[in-house]
């Protein structure tokens with residue numbers, strides 16, 4: 292899928308009430324941002340934002356935060372909200388490596404959706420399901436840990452399952468072909484997923500948790 296460069300990305304981002312500009316100011320205080328104590332779910336690498344926007348629409352009593360490093364993608368995600376009023380949605384344009392600067396122990400679920408597979412051995416630590424990231428997540432989960440991961444990349448999926456099991460996560464649901472799975476797994480498609488669905492690509496899915 293092509294990444295479009297949005298020339299006025301900065302101004303779209305700066306003028307949006309959905310975008311939290313200094314997320315470090317809200318560390319431990321996201322319930323104040325949303326003005327309620329509802330659960331908070333975080334998507335890392337939201338891209339154009341379809342998934343997080345649709346999740347926010349489908350679950351008004353859950354708060355959603357989409358984080359994305361790329362300004363053009365973030366601006367596109369903001370544009371995709373298209374005048375809808377979603378009180379339970381915020382976005383952050385930042386590097387996921389810095390999440391512990393933005394969140395205290397206040398996140399209920401982390402979504403890792405079609406994250407970069409980083410196929411080279413030397414890049415493995417950049418994967419959002421790498422052990423170094425799992426350690427960061429430990430510092431922002433409220434109590435129980437809960438990760439939902441979707442990918443079309445078998446190697447990434449295998450390494451994610453391995454890392455999650457090393458960290459004692461249980462697998463509540465695993466699917467080796469999400470779109471053909473006969474069980475009722477709630478699934479809102481991401482932008483990448485919509486493309487892969489058209490191409491009949493297999494999508495791997497895991498819903499993993501660790502109860503504290």
Ligand SMILES: C[S@@+](CC[C@H](N)C(=O)[O-])C[C@H]1O[C@@H](n2cnc3c(N)ncnc32)[C@H](O)[C@@H]1O
Pocket residue numbers: 335336337338339340358359360361364385386387388404405406407481482483484
């Ligand atoms: C393959 S795209 C998937 C986008 C979206 N989740 C989807 O499924 O349509 C991966 C996204 O992760 C973002 N990303 C990569 N590394 C990141 C990082 N360190 N922090 C935040 N976002 C990152 C990329 O800019 C890109 O938009």
